[in-house]
Amino acid sequence: MAKIKDLTPKLKTKLKTAEQEFRQEYQAGELPFGQNIGGTQMFSNVFKRGYGDAVFGSSELGIWLGAADFADAPFQVDMDGNVIASSADFSGAGYTKINIFRQASIPTSVSVGDLWFDSDDNNRMYRAASAGADEIKAGEWEEVATPSVTVFAQDSVPTALAVGDLWYDTNDSNKPYRAASIGADEIKAGEWELINDLRAADALLKAGSSQTLTGDIQVGAGNVIIDGANARILINDGMNDRILIGYDEGGF
Amino acid sequence: MSDYDFGIKLEGFSDGLAPLAHLDSRTFLGSKGQASSMRADVISNPGFIQQSPALANLTNGTQAGVVDQLIRFILDKPTASTTTFAIGTTKLFKLSSTAVTSGGSPSWPQTVTDMTEGESVIRLKANLYGFFNKASGGDILQMPLATEVIDPDWGSSNDEALEDALHPVAAKEDIMVFGNGRYVGIYVEGSSTLDVQKLDFGEGAEVADIVFNANVWYIAVNYGEGRRGQIYLYDGSAISNVLSDEAGLGNQKIGFLFVFNGIVYVAYQDNTSGAFAIGWMSGRQLKPLRYFAGSLPDHRQKTLYKNTILFVSDEDIFSCGAPVEQLSIQISDLADAGYATVGGLAAPFGTPMVASTDGSTNYRLAKFSGLSVDSNWKSLSLDVTDGRKLGKITCVIVSTQALSSGAKAELTLEGNQGILDDSDTFSITGANKIRHVFRSINLKPAQDVRVVLDSSNGHASNACPIRKIELLGNFVDR
Numbered sequence: 038m039a040k041i042k043d044l045t046p047k048l049k050t051k052l053k054t055a056e057q058e059f060r061q062e063y064q065a066g067e068l069p070f071g072q073n074i075g076g077t078q079m080f081s082n083v084f085k086r087g088y089g090d091a092v093f094g095s096s097e098l099g100i101w102l103g104a105a106d107f108a109d110a111p112f113q114v115d116m117d118g119n120v121i122a123s124s125a126d127f128s129g130a131g132y133t134k135i136n137i138f139r140q141a142s143i144p145t146s147v148s149v150g151d152l153w154f155d156s157d158d159n160n161r162m163y164r165a166a167s168a169g170a171d172e173i174k175a176g177e178w179e180e181v182a183t184p185s186v187t188v189f190a191q192d193s194v195p196t197a198l199a200v201g202d203l204w205y206d207t208n209d210s211n212k213p214y215r216a217a218s219i220g221a222d223e224i225k226a227g228e229w230e231l232i233n234d235l236r237a238a239d240a241l242l243k244a245g246s247s248q249t250l251t252g253d254i255q256v257g258a259g260n261v262i263i264d265g266a267n268a269r270i271l272i273n274d275g276m277n278d279r280i281l282i283g284y285d286e287g288g289f
Numbered sequence: 290m291s292d293y294d295f296g297i298k299l300e301g302f303s304d305g306l307a308p309l310a311h312l313d314s315r316t317f318l319g320s321k322g323q324a325s326s327m328r329a330d331v332i333s334n335p336g337f338i339q340q341s342p343a344l345a346n347l348t349n350g351t352q353a354g355v356v357d358q359l360i361r362f363i364l365d366k367p368t369a370s371t372t373t374f375a376i377g378t379t380k381l382f383k384l385s386s387t388a389v390t391s392g393g394s395p396s397w398p399q400t401v402t403d404m405t406e407g408e409s410v411i412r413l414k415a416n417l418y419g420f421f422n423k424a425s426g427g428d429i430l431q432m433p434l435a436t437e438v439i440d441p442d443w444g445s446s447n448d449e450a451l452e453d454a455l456h457p458v459a460a461k462e463d464i465m466v467f468g469n470g471r472y473v474g475i476y477v478e479g480s481s482t483l484d485v486q487k488l489d490f491g492e493g494a495e496v497a498d499i500v501f502n503a504n505v506w507y508i509a510v511n512y513g514e515g516r517r518g519q520i521y522l523y524d525g526s527a528i529s530n531v532l533s534d535e536a537g538l539g540n541q542k543i544g545f546l547f548v549f550n551g552i553v554y555v556a557y558q559d560n561t562s563g564a565f566a567i568g569w570m571s572g573r574q575l576k577p578l579r580y581f582a583g584s585l586p587d588h589r590q591k592t593l594y595k596n597t598i599l600f601v602s603d604e605d606i607f608s609c610g611a612p613v614e615q616l617s618i619q620i621s622d623l624a625d626a627g628y629a630t631v632g633g634l635a636a637p638f639g640t641p642m643v644a645s646t647d648g649s650t651n652y653r654l655a656k657f658s659g660l661s662v663d664s665n666w667k668s669l670s671l672d673v674t675d676g677r678k679l680g681k682i683t684c685v686i687v688s689t690q691a692l693s694s695g696a697k698a699e700l701t702l703e704g705n706q707g708i709l710d711d712s713d714t715f716s717i718t719g720a721n722k723i724r725h726v727f728r729s730i731n732l733k734p735a736q737d738v739r740v741v742l743d744s745s746n747g748h749a750s751n752a753c754p755i756r757k758i759e760l761l762g763n764f765v766d767r
Contacts, residue, residue, distance in 0.1 A: 041761075042295040044680075046669050048320045052304060055611035055618050058578070059552060061571055070536055070573050071505050071522045078504065080522065080534035088504075089526035105529035 303335035305619030337754035345658035348388035360644035363635035376407030386638035408456035420456035427451030457588035468496030515542035579620035678764035693751035704735035
């Protein structure tokens with residue numbers, strides 16, 4: 038018995054199921070487009086971990102933290118090793134480079150050269166002379182002289198906090214004084230010492246002794262004039278010429 | 290000895306159109322269940338062919354109601370269980386699953402000042418935003434969902450005017466990213482940051498579509514009047530000023546992007562062949578899935594239906610995808626879209642809605658409902674020769690589901706690519722019938738035959754699902 042010939046059309050390649058169709062083949066050296074693993078997004082030239090501005094990223098520019106893009110990040114390290122950071126705290130355990138402390142109590146230094154700003158003593162600065170320093174004394178925390186001075190502007194005599202403090206006496210034409218010692222509370226040598234500004238007198242002296250002035254020098258309402266152009270001195274009271282008038286009538 | 294020399298079994302109709310059907314409507318190449326041409330439903334009951342879904346106008350959904358213009362975009366994600374919105378040329382519409390809202394306070398639909406072409410609508414938190422073009426440039430409207438009072442120049446008041454261009458938009462949490470001609474704009478509601486020109490793709494570029502997937506924005510851009518397409522990835526937070534990555538598609542114009550189940554699909558036009566295709570992004574490669582004829586759909590004309598992507602091509606609605614993963618990807622012409630000019634397509638309440646106009650005075654917003662009699666299915670052209678012998682079909686057996694009363698499809702055989710007179714027409718009908726045997730086929734011996742199913746005389750609600758068509762015949766000396 039002859040078999041019926043099957044003329045049913047067939048595709049040479051069987052159709053894949055949808056399941057098979059979307060099976061992604063591995064392509065050597067190629068990341069899937071916008072691959073995302075554990076919140077890390079990997080692209081051709083950048084990867085980012087995080088979202089929005091809370092991002093750690095790496096690109097051809099360097100690495101960064103705290104912004105969507107390198108250029109906007111508060112922390113950046115470029116390919117030349119340059120670091121930009123908003124602040125730094127090196128107090129972590131095991132850190133052996135220079136540490137900077139700012140606190141009220143005496144810290145324990147980690148390395149020689151550590152710095153401590155005493156926050157309840159006007160940020161007085163100390164330098165560690167040894168690792169493990171925990172006292173203020175020679176060989177441990179040693180004060181670093183700082184040029185900080187206090188400027189007083191008041192009527193009464195202040196008590197100096199440091200040598201070099203300045204005081205402007207507000208009820209005496211802001212006469213300036215400099216403290217010659219800590220605790221100075223009197224105007225005298227070794228305590229508050231007057232600072233004489235001799236420049237004005239010096240300027241007049243110079244003008245009078247070696248400088249040539251042009252024009253007139255007028256005093257008061259113009260009744261006393263040193264008239265250089267005409268080589269004369271004019272003195273009058275508006276009515277009468279005056280040369281010298283005695284204090285008492287009839288004097289001189 | 291058998292009465293027949295040859296047999297052909299057509300079944301597995303879930304495979305949709307044949308691979309080259311977009312190039313040749315009488316193609317010979319394909320599998321036993323594929324069609325050379327069709328407008329039928331092969332996704333509702335995979336494996337069966339049945340009539341296309343029909344369209345029923347929504348209440349107030351024509352010019353006799355309140356739809357007196359082409360609705361260009363329908364919001365696919367409803368703002369409430371019974372509410373979504375759509376945008377036309379000059380008006381914003383409010384919709385339910387059955388009706389276009391008319392009247393109320395404020396009175397719907399609402400005219401948007403200066404709008405000439407609605408582009409897209411999106412909901413972000415408590416507000417609705419609409420993107421539109423004007424006689425010159427464009428703008429963004431904002432409408433609080435609580436008050437439904439429109440601020441028509443919200444965009445230009447908060448940043449600057451839009452370009453007169455496509456304005457696809459996508460949203461995620463409190464961020465929306467939108468196309469603005471050569472630019473991509475962003476709005477971050479949390480920081481009230483609106484920047485309509487956040488990214489610039491340069492002169493001659495136009496953003497075709499934007500979607501969000503796997504924590505990044507996918508941005509499709511066409512360059513040089515659509516001569517070149519490119520897909521870019523952009524940081525999910527939309528803060529960055531630089532793009533994360535890109536994939537070049539080559540000489541292809543992108544119509545839309547669509548995300549489904551973690552996969553980014555791309556509708557595009559191959560400029561070298563004129564064909565249209567649906568593909569998907571695999572790594573940096575666009576892998577074509579299936580091709581289609583007609584026109585390139587844009588960002589306003591896509592939705593999800595029965596696990597497949599629904600889109601507009603010319604006057605029809607196509608489906609691409611697999612109703613279940615164990616079946617193959619199919620592409621099929623599912624249904625008529627209404628009038629000749631098609632606007633927005635979406636399925637906000639599960640059932641697809643489509644807007645259209647005849648280009649004159651008729652407009653409609655309709656949804657799938659019942660069965661269409663404007664439906665057909667045409668098999669591959671089937672070679673029935675054996676050397677010098679031609680094939681003479683002598684028996685056709687059609688297997689169906691048990692039919693309801695009135696269910697009907699008509700079968701005709703075409704010979705020699707339509708040159709021969711067609712056979713008589715056979716009706717596949719009869720209550721509770723599952724096997725339909727037709728003999729005395731009057732088609733002359735032919736080199737090839739094609740089976741044509743037509744539903745012109747079908748039923749509006751009782752389907753005629755066809756599972757298998759078997760042709761039996763003999764070789765004849767000629």
